[in-house]
Amino acid sequence: MAKVITVTSGKGGVGKTTTTAAIGAALARTGDKVVVVDFDVGLRNLDLIMGAERRVVYDFVNVIQGDARLPQALIKDKRLDSLFLLPASQTRDKDALTEEGVDKVIDDLRRHFDWVVCDSPAGIERGATLAMRHADIAIVVTNPEVSSVRDSDRIVGILDSKTLKAERGETVDKRLLLTRYDAVRAARGDMLKIEDVLDILSLPLLGIVPESPDVLKASNFGVPVSIHDPDSVPARAYNDAARRLKGEELAVEVPKQRLGLFGKFLRRAA
């Protein structure tokens, strides 16, 4: 029943951790039981974005090494009762995550949650392949620029060959999430067009998240952007993406240029 989602990209800094927190919270908001899992060993950040950094006692590696039981390491979200976090370890030993260890933890989590959302580290090394190993669904986070698109293409190839699903002859359900989309640069013609990215990567579109100061603001407060200000444009994009993951068919909205103060006032009044 449970579904494992891996948020991945190849390229660093495109918005994976932001997306993991936002999608996790958006799914939990609908009442589903959700755990977000940080696979970025040594560079843990999901705890910060979720506002749980001061409550980390045990982590993923402690559980794998038998120093803590899984329930001891899970941190319950302050705002949403059905949202939990499994933090990454800050160890510098990149081999601390073992295949068998990860298998056991994910199998356990599958039994207790509706959604297991894995935040992949950047790159195509072990950490990234371990994060995608159990994926039923992969959210390929891509910015509309050449290097991000190239790395996403590479990740798609790896999703098709190095996952448990691939080993079983099945395919991971891959969805494209276009993030940091800048309507002003798009209008100027200096940003890859949405159609071009879709055409090049040939993946179904999960959503478009605009470049927005709301993302930074939410991260300053340690609140997933999807629940910080649910009416903000990025929050709506993430909540809609979560509804699509749950099977709803919603048309994808292309973010428009930001409205000025006056436009905003008009929209509120409407």
Added chain:
Amino acid sequence: MTLWKRFFTNGSAPQARERLQILLSHERQVLGGDDLLSSLREDILAAVAKRVPCERDSVKVRLERGAPMSILEIEVEIRGNVELGLTRAA
């Protein structure tokens, strides 16, 4: 952005698209599904070489990913004129 401006500014996005299309069609061939394409290449080479002499470099396997259908393109160059009807074991 007014319609006028949109009409008369030509952005850099088309360049980006073109360079990516060329690069990725090459990279998919070389790195492609990593293991899938190279193992396919080996299998095809083995099958063809059983009947006609053929070198590793002359087998090209290309995968064009797409939805709802992907295309697997296989190209094998064989030196000289192949005699039909005559099968010979390598």
